[in-house]
Amino acid sequence: MKLTVWTYEGPPHVGAMRVATAMKGLHFVLHAPQGDTYADLLFTMIERRDHRPPVTYTTFQARDLGSDTASLFKDAAQSAMTHFDPEAMIVGASCTAELIQDDPGGLAETMGIDIPVIPLELPSYSRKENFGADETFYQIVKSLSVAQAKTERITCNILGPTALGFRHRDDVEELIGLLSECGIDVNVVAPLNATPSDIACIPAAHFNVLLYPETGEAAARWLERTHDQPYTKTVPIGVGATRDFLAEVAQITGRDITPDESRLRLPWWSKSVDSTYLTGKRVFIFGDGTHVAAHARIARDEMGFEVVGIGCFNREQARNIRALAKEYGVEALITEDYLEVEQTIEALAPEMILGTQMERHIGKRLGIPCAVISAPVHVQDFPARYSPQVGFEGANVIFDTLVHPLVMGLEEHLLTMFREDFEFHDDAGASHHGGKAVERSETEIEEAVASSDNVVWLKDAERELKKIPFFVRGKARRNTESFAAERGLSEISIDTLYEAKAHFAR
Amino acid sequence: MNDLSPPTGGGCRNTPILKERGQREVFCGLTGIIWLHRKMQDAFFLVVGSRTCAHLLQSAAGVMIFAEPRFGTAILEETDLAGMVDAHAELDREVARLLERRPDIRQLFLVGSCPSEVIKLDLATAAERLTKVYAPNVRVLNFSGSGIETTFTQGEDACLASMVPVLPESNERQLLVAGALPDVVEDQMMGLFEQLGIGPVKLLPARNIDNNTTVGPNTVYALTQPFLGDTAAALDRRGARQIAAPFPFGEEGTTAWLAAIAEEFGVDRDLFDQVTAAPRARARKAIAQAAENLNGKSVFFMPDSQLEVPLARFLTRECDMTAVEVGSPYIHDTIHGPDLELIPAGPTISEGQDVDKQLDRVRNARPDLTVCGLGLANPLEAEGLSTKWAIELVFTPVHFYEQAGDLAGLFSRPLRRKSKLSLEAAE
Secondary structure, three states, rough: OOOEEEEOOOOOHHHHHHHHHOOOOOEEEOOOOOHHHHHHHHHHHHHOOOOOOOOOEEEEOHHHHOOOOHHHHHHHHHHHHHHHHOOOOEEEEEEHHHHHOHHHHHHHEEEOOOOOOOEEOOOOOOOOHHHHHHHHHHHHHHHHOOOOOOOOOOEEEOOOOOOOOOOOHHHHHHHHHHHHHHEEEEEEEOOOOOOOOHHOOOOHHHHEEOOOOHHHHHHHHHHHHHHHOOOOOOEOOOHHHHHHHHHHHHHHHOOOOOOOEEEEEEEEHHHHHHHHHHHOEEEEEEOOOHHHHHHHHHHHHHHHEEEEEEOOOHHHHHHHHHHHHHHHHHOOOEEHHHHHHHHHHHHHEEEEEOOOHHHHHHHHHHHOEEEEOOOOOOOOHHHOOOOOOOOHHHHHHHHHHHHHHOOOOHHHHHHOOOOOOOOOOOOOOOHHHOOOHHHHHOOOOOOEEEEOOOOOOOOHHHHHHHHHOHHHHHHHHHHHHHHHHHHOEEEEEHHHHHHHHHHHHH | OOOOEEEEOOOOOOOEEEEOOOOOOOOOOOHHHHHHHHOOEEEEEEEEHHHHHHHHHHHHHHHHHHOOOOOOEOOOHHHHHOOOOOOHHHHHHHHHHHHHHHOOOOOOEEEEOHHHHHHEEEEOOOOOOOOHHHOOOOOEEEOOOOOOOOOHHHHHHHHHHHHHHOEOOOOEEEEEEOOOOOOOOOHHHHHHHHHOOOOOEEOOOOOOOOOOOOOOOOOEEOOOOOOOOOHHHHHHHHOOEEOOOOOHHHHHHHHHHHHHHHOOOOHHHHHHHHHHHHHHHHHHHHHHOOOHHHOOEEEOOOOOOHHHHHHHHHHHHHHHOOOEEEEEEOHHHHHHHHHHHHHOOOOOEEEEEEHHHHHHHHHHHHOOOOOOOOHHHHHHHOOOOOEEEOOOHHOOOOHHHHHHHHHHHHHHHHHHHHHHOOOOOOO
């Protein structure tokens, strides 16, 4: 048993729902107790879908337990057939149904249904949502794809986008545009918006673009083995990654690819003088493995940040993230416990967090700016406006997203210059938040403040510390205290403060 | 004492109930934890379940999860299921860690889920054992919020029912009011009782464990929520007696509810009129304003919380709506009867659900307003139907006089919004 308040991922059957809901003409019959239908609202509310997910639940109750649940499953499958008339069906069990050991696949087989019925194994007590999506998509591809001749023109499939995916909708659009500019047509995008008959056509493409390894890798590997389709290894998020991705495509297809970069604005924005203040901003990056890896590269190479820590919650990507951490000279944090993430962030004291919904809240609590770069996300990260992560427009979107939470150069300069100003001091609150400026109170700091390391701040030093702008004050305090502790000092004076500042200068 | 007259042409109490079985699009009882933990300030709710349970709580709790909530899930792992570890030892360890981290907790609820019920993990025994370990600082109780046994608000019922056997005994003549109400609503209710000279009044649940809620043979009790069947039965077993009444929604419902209690306590009619006259007038005025665009409209209730019957009574009688179908997960005559009696005959009264069939009935009837869950609301809106999502009715203060206008407002807002939005191109 493990005590949990927040989970980064849902159970595997939610992953299966993400695939089913992404597709059209496919129906999912899920053996599950009453109440598991809560998952519908992830799709109808967070993603704002205008139809119910194509899922029929058996919703068994206590009185049904015993032999009755098997017939309940059959009735549900039958009524789904007549009500929705799908091209193909997937069947599986949620965590409770896994315990009562009805076999949905076997039961469906005995019913003589005349469409393909694909049984799913979803081990709810050892695996999670992303596994569920990956496995479901793989089983669907394996069951429905048909060996066939390759298309005359060079085409590819885009594998991995699902329902409830972070920016999947716009990433697909951006990627199709990018490939089309390079003269490559898209054969099938799957599972998002694909029908079972589309899945059948997947082997006609020359190669696959594996857009999200978390949800498409098993299928991509199988297609490579079985239908001789190589798949791309670089996820085109960020300028460098997009260029590498296109080079990979050029190599796979043997074509000369020269992308049109006229819309790409990140490099100039990042070079312009107002971005100088971004240099060496210390960032901590957490999320799913794919987005973390992409954003680490963007942060270091394209924004000029210093990456002070990276990590992911999905164990499937642990190996990649550990290797990457080594390359960046930082510790990798592989955990699904948000309290552990919070502790790490507190210890590292970054100036910015790139993370998920949870890190956004951790950032709020610790007073650290945060940008959301990965699922799980809330309703505001399924925006109405076009906001891809992928490709050149994706890079533009990411630049804006990463910079907005930070105090920009000129603003930072002004804040520092006027930090003693009577109406522009840091307790006044931001004017655009509708708060009324509070005049600085001139109360004396009465007591020397004891720090966690038993180092005492002298009054003058404490006062000097208060003059440092609030968004770097925490770091200054910690640096000074560790500087003092290392030297065995029991008191911090103004001199100690500035010696520490000099010591940590970069 | 009240001028509640049954509708001409009869009410719905004797209408045959359409009982359906099939797919049910409802929450499980675990959801009750979301509002119960806000009410009981010294309680922690520890669900013993799967990742699905934790995921449900987080989906239902939204952003609240970051305010150091007093609930969590002990997630069962493979080793727990395979009998490779002693599940009770595991549970004891997690509880110890939890109580060490949260020394402010005085009541701990071990909440059963579908997985823990199916593997027959004996949480009742665990609760007894842990009570002994942590007495007198912490009291440990157990109830089930599993989907196989409970629907949505029934989780509160199971929780309150688990508390009844351990309430101290009292022979005092007293009123006990059962049902978790928002603090502001509870205060209004207590104010009215005080003015009517009714007391002492005890609350279940109380805001914390030290509040002296007692029960005994001279206790009479009233329910503020229609989903408290098991709690009522548990109170009956302690010798308490229920005061039957419609539920306190709207001006009429509140008056009828108060009147039934006032009668029990022999309150003078003049005093009753004097105390209730002003708030009744206020409530009527507020309803009239808020319900203007509800008059003459039709409403369809999908089953969700068991609040459907009393709310249908409020909307049909006080907002002049017509009910097409009133669906409820469960209907108990002793609890829902007084409200059913007052709903003008006509609507289908349904218990249980086969969601696809019920949706077909909604599409056929094309009601002006459909009250339903969040999994159905947007899809129905996309079909051009107006909806009111039901879960809000459980979280928002809606009981008694001062909230009567707000209650009507919750239903009229979606219709007002629909008439305001004009997104089509101009002619």
